[in-house]
Amino acid sequence: MFPCKAASESFEINVFLQKKLNLNTELFIARKIFTGKGKDKGVSNRFVTIAVGSISLGLAVMIISVSVLVGFKKEIREKVIGFGSHFQLVNYDSNYSFETIPVEIDSVIIKKSASVPHVKHIQFFATKPGLIKTDTDIHGMVLKGVGENYNWDFFSKNMVEGEVPATNTNKRTDDVIVSEKMARLLKIETGSPLYCFFYNEGAITPRSRKFNISGIYSTGLEEFDEIFIVGDLRHVQRLNGWSQNEISGYEIQIDDFNRLNEVYPFLREITLNEANENTMLRAYSIEAKYPMLFDWLSVLDMNVWVLLVLMVAVAGINMISGVLIIIIERTRMIGILKALGYPNLRVRKVFIYLSSFLSLRGLLWGNIFGIGLCLLQHFTGVLKLDPVSYYIDVVPVNFNIFYIFLLNAGTLIAITAFIIIPSFFISKISPVEAIAVE
Numbered sequence: 001m002f003p004c005k006a007a008s009e010s011f012e013i014n015v016f017l018q019k020k021l022n023l024n025t026e027l028f029i030a031r032k033i034f035t036g037k038g039k040d041k042g043v044s045n046r047f048v049t050i051a052v053g054s055i056s057l058g059l060a061v062m063i064i065s066v067s068v069l070v071g072f073k074k075e076i077r078e079k080v081i082g083f084g085s086h087f088q089l090v091n092y093d094s095n096y097s098f099e100t101i102p103v104e105i106d107s108v109i110i111k112k113s114a115s116v117p118h119v120k121h122i123q124f125f126a127t128k129p130g131l132i133k134t135d136t137d138i139h140g141m142v143l144k145g146v147g148e149n150y151n152w153d154f155f156s157k158n159m160v161e162g163e164v165p166a167t168n169t170n171k172r173t174d175d176v177i178v179s180e181k182m183a184r185l186l187k188i189e190t191g192s193p194l195y196c197f198f199y200n201e202g203a204i205t206p207r208s209r210k211f212n213i214s215g216i217y218s219t220g221l222e223e224f225d226e227i228f229i230v231g232d233l234r235h236v237q238r239l240n241g242w243s244q245n246e247i248s249g250y251e252i253q254i255d256d257f258n259r260l261n262e263v264y265p266f267l268r269e270i271t272l273n274e275a276n277e278n279t280m281l282r283a284y285s286i287e288a289k290y291p292m293l294f295d296w297l298s299v300l301d302m303n304v305w306v307l308l309v310l311m312v313a314v315a316g317i318n319m320i321s322g323v324l325i326i327i328i329e330r331t332r333m334i335g336i337l338k339a340l341g342y343p344n345l346r347v348r349k350v351f352i353y354l355s356s357f358l359s360l361r362g363l364l365w366g367n368i369f370g371i372g373l374c375l376l377q378h379f380t381g382v383l384k385l386d387p388v389s390y391y392i393d394v395v396p397v398n399f400n401i402f403y404i405f406l407l408n409a410g411t412l413i414a415i416t417a418f419i420i421i422p423s424f425f426i427s428k429i430s431p432v433e434a435i436a437v438e
Contacts (some may be wrong), residue, residue, distance in 0.1 A: 026346055029337075030353035033330070048358060051315075051322035055362025055415065056369060058311035062407050063370030069304050070403065071396030073297050077257055079219045079391065080293060082154030083228065084286050085123070086260060087267055089113070090249035092280040098127040098142045102246035103279050109250070109270060116266040118254045123150045126236040126248040130198040131206075132229075134186050141182070142227050143196065145236035151253065155217050155230065162190040162215025165231055172234040175214035179225035183216050190216055194229075198239050207239055220387040249281075260285050312411055315362070316418035323355050324422045334429050348423040355419040359412055367408070374399065 089109070091101040105124065113122055124147040132139045148168040155164055155177060165175035176194065183189060192213050197206040211231060219225055237246060254263055264285055271281040287294045327334070337347050374397045377383055383395040 026349040027353050029350050030357065033326075033350075033354055034357040047322045047325040051318040052358055052362040052365070054318040055315045055359055055411070056365040058315040059363055059366025059407065059411055060370035060373070062308055062311050062411070063367070063404060064374060065304050065307050066403050066407065067370075067374045067397045067399060068395060069300055070400055071398035072390075072392070073300065074398050075392050075396045076221075076293070076297060078154070079221050079224075080290055081253075081257070081286055082158075082219065083221075083224050084289060085251035086254045086257065087252040087263070087283055087285055088125075088249050088289070089252065089267065089271060089281045089283050092271075092282045098129045100127060100248040102126075102240070102242050103249060103281060105245050105247060106274065109274050109281070112270045112274070113250070113252060113267060116263060116270075118256060118259045118263055119252055120255050121151055121253040123147065123251050123253075124233060124247045124249075125150075125251050126233055126240075126242075128198055128236045128239055130196050132182075132186060133195050133197060134188065137186050139182065139186055140227065141196070141229055143176070143198075143236060144228055144230045145233035146230060147233045147247075155215075158217045158219050160216045160218050162213070165214050167232050172238075173232050174210065174212050174235075176211045176229045176231035177215040177217055178213055178229045180216050180218035181222065181225045182229070183213075185226075188213060190214070196229075200240065209235065209239070220391045220393060222388065222391070260287060308407075312414045315411070316415050319355060319359065319415050320418055320422050322358070323351055323419055324425065326354065327351060327422060327425055331429060334426055338429070344426055347426050351423050351426070352416065352419055356412070356416055359415045363408055363412060367404070371399075371404070 089103075091103045093101050110122055113119060126145040128143045128145070130141060130143060132141050146167055150167060152164045159177075160180050162177070164177060165173050167173060178188070178194070188194065190213055194211040194213055196209050196211060198209070199206050211229075217225075233247065234244070236242075236248075237244060240246075252267065254260070264283065267283040271283050274281070334347055337350075338344075377395055378397045378399075381394040385392055385395055387393045
């Protein structure tokens with residue numbers, strides 16, 4: 001009975017000192033093992049190094065994957081939105097073709113749409129399909145006519161040479177911009193004349209227009225670059241026989257793409273309430289206009305989720321192996337703690353604290369490597385892409401501190417949960433047999 005009494009007294013002394021000194025004994029022991037100031041780590045050192053390395057590598061891969069995915073989706077969305085804005089309000093009888101039924105400019109609709117939360121800009125547009133003819137080639141295209149209030153930021157950012165047309169003057173301009181791909185196919189350049197032909201329903205002969213190429217742009221979106229030329233809205237109105245008050249519709253830009261579903265009901269209500277006997281509008285988002293492209297972007301999310309799960313699982317399994325090796329190597333210490341009266345739960349806490357320290361070390365190096373490589377790519381653009389397949393020529397990187405925080409917190413919680421599994425092995429260790437281990 002003497003050993004049991006001694007163990008009980010030792011445990012009571014330990015509890016007394018812990019209360020008086022506010023000392024977390026388990027945390028103290030775990031810190032001693034982690035810093036190496038206690039018993040030499042021995043064989044477990046290499047296994048722990050592998051476990052920490054797997055956490056670092058896994059987190060670095062996750063940070064890079066999420067940053068590239070967010071950057072890629074953002075780049076593609078901005079390019080598509082640059083051609084069609086977040087929303088379009090068009091005639092209810094119009095289909096998704098570029099030959100549209102006109103609507104009259106309505107100041108009430110403009111005012112009400114501008115008052116919708118998150119709407120930042122409204123502009124007019126009109127489209128007209130046609131043909132470009134050179135001495136050797138014929139190429140189908142769509143003339144997108146824009147008004148004086150058009151936001152040229154997107155095309156200005158993607159200009160290869162020249163400048164955007166001046167559509168904000170009282171005089172109709174013949175200047176247009178074409179894509180680099182179109183210029184290369186048709187062997188045309190800035191300053192060259194551009195002869196275009198347009199057909200109207202019921203007309204016997206096409207109507208021709210001579211434009212002047214004021215600039216060349218390149219977005220990398222081949223499907224769009226191959227067909228769109230952008231010029232003065234008044235040309236489309238004249239080609240279609242429309243009045244100056246008639247357009248194909250309104251383009252509406254909002255301040256956050258993630259607000260699409262939130263803004264749409266407001267715009268839909270406006271189009272329904274302002275309908276009249278002559279014109280009824282309908283609103284549709286850029287996602288509804290190009291569903292296949294945005295569905296493709298959504299599939300990428302699933303790929304990244306699979307990668308995240310795999311990386312956390314590999315890191316967790318490696319950490320389980322490392323902690324099991326440490327437990328086996330520290331069997332004698334575990335036996336002594338149990339002989340002093342420590343219950344299994346408190347001994348397990350030692351190794352849970354230890355695994356948390358090791359995980360934090362892995363997360364630190366993972367953040368350094370992951371964020372460092374992302375910054376390198378962001379400022380140098382060393383990794384290139386084939387724009388024909390990926391729509392962009394450089395691997396994009398977009399930092400989101402919130403996502404990085406979630407990755408760190410989620411990885412730490414998941415790995416700590418993994419460690420609970422090997423910690424149950426401690427309850428199987430007998431104090432008498434463990435102390436006898438040499």
